[in-house]
Amino acid sequence: MLLHTLNSSAQSAATRNCCDLLTAQDTVILFGDGVYAGLEGCATSQLLRDSGAAIFALAPDVDAAGIGTKLATGVSLIDYAQFVTISAKYPGQMAWY
Amino acid sequence: MAESHKTRTLLVFRHPPYSSSLSRSGLDTALAAGAFEQPVTLLFLSDGILQLLPQQDSTSLGKRNHGKVLASLPLYDIETLWVDAAALSDCGYAINDLPEAARLADQALIRDMLAQHDHILAF
Amino acid sequence: MKYSLLVLSAPDSGSGNLAAVRFAEAVIDGGHQLYRVFFLDRGAATGLASTVLPQDEQNVAGLWSALAKKHGAELILCIASALKQGVLDETEATRYEQAAATMLPGFELGGLGLLVEAMADSDRMLTFGG
Numbered sequence: 181m182l183l184h185t186l187n188s189s190a191q192s193a194a195t196r197n198c199c200d201l202l203t204a205q206d207t208v209i210l211f212g213d214g215v216y217a218g219l220e221g222c223a224t225s226q227l228l229r230d231s232g233a234a235i236f237a238l239a240p241d242v243d244a245a246g247i248g249t250k251l252a253t254g255v256s257l258i259d260y261a262q263f264v265t266i267s268a269k270y271p272g273q274m275a276w277y
Numbered sequence: 278m279a280e281s282h283k284t285r286t287l288l289v290f291r292h293p294p295y296s297s298s299l300s301r302s303g304l305d306t307a308l309a310a311g312a313f314e315q316p317v318t319l320l321f322l323s324d325g326i327l328q329l330l331p332q333q334d335s336t337s338l339g340k341r342n343h344g345k346v347l348a349s350l351p352l353y354d355i356e357t358l359w360v361d362a363a364a365l366s367d368c369g370y371a372i373n374d375l376p377e378a379a380r381l382a383d384q385a386l387i388r389d390m391l392a393q394h395d396h397i398l399a400f
Numbered sequence: 401m402k403y404s405l406l407v408l409s410a411p412d413s414g415s416g417n418l419a420a421v422r423f424a425e426a427v428i429d430g431g432h433q434l435y436r437v438f439f440l441d442r443g444a445a446t447g448l449a450s451t452v453l454p455q456d457e458q459n460v461a462g463l464w465s466a467l468a469k470k471h472g473a474e475l476i477l478c479i480a481s482a483l484k485q486g487v488l489d490e491t492e493a494t495r496y497e498q499a500a501a502t503m504l505p506g507f508e509l510g511g512l513g514l515l516v517e518a519m520a521d522s523d524r525m526l527t528f529g530g
Contacts, residue, residue: 267403272287276399312513
């Protein structure tokens with residue numbers, strides 16, 4: 181049961197490694213460049229969803245990217261207060277950047 | 278610091294040894310944890326395994342020999358350096374090429390390690 | 401819960417540093433304790449006083465200083481990383497015979513022992529890089 185944070189581009193090794201290690205008990209929070217991995221039609225967003233992990237994206241970065249209406253179903257927007265709430269539930273956080 | 282339960286921290290290394298100062302910063306963190314007798318586990322993923330390659334000679338770079346310091350970690354009670362088996366074979370090296378403290382970890386073991394430590398620091 | 405953060409990236413590059421300070425603010429607003437923020441490697445550049453930003457850019461280092469001022473947040477710059485990047489307090493500026501201290505208020509220089517202590521004493525430790 182692990183919290184993954186991902187702020188690397190969808191094509192990066194970090195993102196690939198993250199996808200490889202995800203389990204259905206995990207949560208992924210996309211922020212920074214990581215939000216693009218949540219785009220509908222992006223192969224990475226499919227990999228993220230296939231893992232069964234809960235997927236969230238930080239709203240300020242989604243807004244900056246202009247992709248709020250283009251996120252895949254199953255990617256939910258959160259703010260920093262919710263980021264903290266999620267982190268309280270997970271002992272460990274793996275930062276992929 | 279409480280003696281009843283020492284927190285166990287996993288240090289994950291994902292970058293090559295010399296191009297980014299992060300690898301050195303991570304290693305210095307491991308050395309500090311050893312010096313203060315706080316339990317740490319070291320895991321090398323992706324490009325991080327390159328930090329363990331043999332015969333490093335960083336003299337012309339003017340940087341501390343990263344591989345040598347890693348190989349000396351058992352002196353600081355860090356007995357094992359866990360290595361992503363798939364990443365290692367992808368770059369054409371075998372476990373016998375790496376320092377004696379190196380051990381292979383497959384995906385299942387890596388997941389377990391990530392899930393079972395109290396904290397994870399990613400370098 | 402007792403939170404500590406490890407910040408590895410500079411305030412003006414990537415997304416990690418800004419995310420870290422917003423997370424830190426939310427930790428405090430959420431009623432948790434922000435025990436320590438440790439700035440290591442490029443993260444230590446956060447404490448550099450002499451930066452001049454374009455008018456249309458957020459002063460991320462200023463957000464950290466404000467956190468220290470308003471809530472007494474403990475912001476530690478790894479001394480080795482800080483010195484390498486030209487961030488010196490009065491003591492180090494004198495020691496190394498530099499013209500002036502270059503560190504922002506609200507920050508302190510400290511060794512990796514403080515990061516190790518945070519590892520031992522915190523309920524949650526998060527890394528922010530990139």
